[in-house]
Amino acid sequence: MKISMQNKLGALSKRIEDLNDELSKENATKDMERYKKISKEHSDILPIVEIYKNYLRFDKDISDAKEMLNDSEMKNFAQTEIDNGKVELKKIEQELQKLLLPKDLNDDKNIFLEIRAGAGGDESALFVGDIFRMYSRFVERMRWQLEIISSNESEVGGYKEVIAKVNGVGAFSKLKFESGGHRVQRVPDTETQGRIHTSACTVAVLPEADEIIDVDINPADIRIDTYRASGAGGQHINKTDSAVRITHLPSGIVVECQDDRSQHRNKAQAMSVLAAKIKAGQIQEQESKIASERKSLIGSGDRSERIRTYNFPQGRITDHRINLTLYKIDLIMDGDLNALIEALNSEHQADLLAQLDED
Numbered sequence: 001m002k003i004s005m006q007n008k009l010g011a012l013s014k015r016i017e018d019l020n021d022e023l024s025k026e027n028a029t030k031d032m033e034r035y036k037k038i039s040k041e042h043s044d045i046l047p048i049v050e051i052y053k054n055y056l057r058f059d060k061d062i063s064d065a066k067e068m069l070n071d072s073e074m075k076n077f078a079q080t081e082i083d084n085g086k087v088e089l090k091k092i093e094q095e096l097q098k099l100l101l102p103k104d105l106n107d108d109k110n111i112f113l114e115i116r117a118g119a120g121g122d123e124s125a126l127f128v129g130d131i132f133r134m135y136s137r138f139v140e141r142m143r144w145q146l147e148i149i150s151s152n153e154s155e156v157g158g159y160k161e162v163i164a165k166v167n168g169v170g171a172f173s174k175l176k177f178e179s180g181g182h183r184v185q186r187v188p189d190t191e192t193q194g195r196i197h198t199s200a201c202t203v204a205v206l207p208e209a210d211e212i213i214d215v216d217i218n219p220a221d222i223r224i225d226t227y228r229a230s231g232a233g234g235q236h237i238n239k240t241d242s243a244v245r246i247t248h249l250p251s252g253i254v255v256e257c258q259d260d261r262s263q264h265r266n267k268a269q270a271m272s273v274l275a276a277k278i279k280a281g282q283i284q285e286q287e288s289k290i291a292s293e294r295k296s297l298i299g300s301g302d303r304s305e306r307i308r309t310y311n312f313p314q315g316r317i318t319d320h321r322i323n324l325t326l327y328k329i330d331l332i333m334d335g336d337l338n339a340l341i342e343a344l345n346s347e348h349q350a351d352l353l354a355q356l357d358e359d
Contacts, residue, residue, distance in 0.1 A: 001055075009048070009100075013052060016046060016049045019041060019042045048096065051099065055089065061081065062085040065078040065085065098349055102352070104172075107173035111207055112208065113205055114162075115159070115162050115203050116160070117158075117159070118201050122154060124201055125156065126158040128201045134332070134333050134334070139168070139335075142174070144166055144168025147165045149257055150257050163273065172205065175205050177348070180306070180307035182202070182306060183198060183306040206277060209276050215275050215282065217275065222246055224267065225245040225247075226244055226245075227241055228243060229242055242266060244257050245270075246274055248274055251281060257270040314327075316329060319340060321344070
């Protein structure tokens with residue numbers, strides 16, 4: 001194990017002792033905000049420290065076994081203990097390396113999910129509807145909550161654009177690698193000669209900003225317009241100016257929300273989306289010099305720009321970033337995304353570990 005890694009683990013072991021002392025004090029719960037902060041830090045560190053203790057136990061067992069190598073009767077037993085111990089140490093060290101990787105501060109946050117039709121006309125809009133359903137089913141499987149913020153339905157079905165908020169712990173950590181161009185290859189229902197068509201859509205996954213003030217939105221920098229909502233919603237939705245459009249003048253970002261009958265709630269929701277978009281822009285600007293951390297680019301929606309292809313005739317889905325092909329398109333389109341998500345996260349962890357080895 002590298003000395004730098006040992007130093008980190010030693011410091012965490014000392015820190016857990018300090019936290020245990022603080023949590024055991026009689027007046028620990030008087031300041032609930034501090035108590036919650038300490039408890040969270042404790043729960044974050046404890047699993048790492050427990051695994052490190054296990055590492056130290058195996059390391060000591062190996063040292064003890066080496067002392068028995070000079071005993072002719074115990075030599076074979078000792079060598080077996082040493083060999084098995086080294087295998088276990090290697091496994092534990094790899095696990096500790098992953099646990100010590102830098103945390104993405106946005107991982108636990110809710111997200112805004114934006115899906116827009118790209119090249120392919122009506123078929124692209126239908127594909128947006130399919131992709132949105134896929135993510136909706138995944139949200140159901142995770143027992144999260146999904147709320148449509150705004151949508152622009154296509155005349156033939158599906159959406160030209162749909163924006164939704166997903167509330168769930170770890171939503172961003174699960175879906176952050178979904179941003180980019182998604183391409184579909186299939187025979188549309190309207191195709192009479194059985195030809196395969198290719199169309200595309202773009203997906204953007206934005207972490208929710210902690211607070212609106214977190215991005216410092218100056219009221220003088222925004223223009224708020226209200227108008228009558230269109231689409232489904234009965235008579236009431238079309239008789240009042242409940243829909244809200246907010247334009248952020250410095251960046252040119254425009255956000256619309258018309259899902260609720262209340263203008264006040266639409267405005268609050270639109271401000272929340274605007275905050276997330278501005279925050280995402282700030283993060284992108286900060287990270288623009290580190291291209292390796294930006295694995296997914298949304299692209300223009302062109303057929304040639306894609307992170308993933310959904311080939312229905314062959315029943316396969318291919319993620320081009322990690323060269324992964326899965327032949328279970330029906331399950332994935334029904335929201336079973338775990339295999340894709342785990343593979344993408346594993347690849348990301350491998351990249352981070354490789355960077356640590358270079359440092």
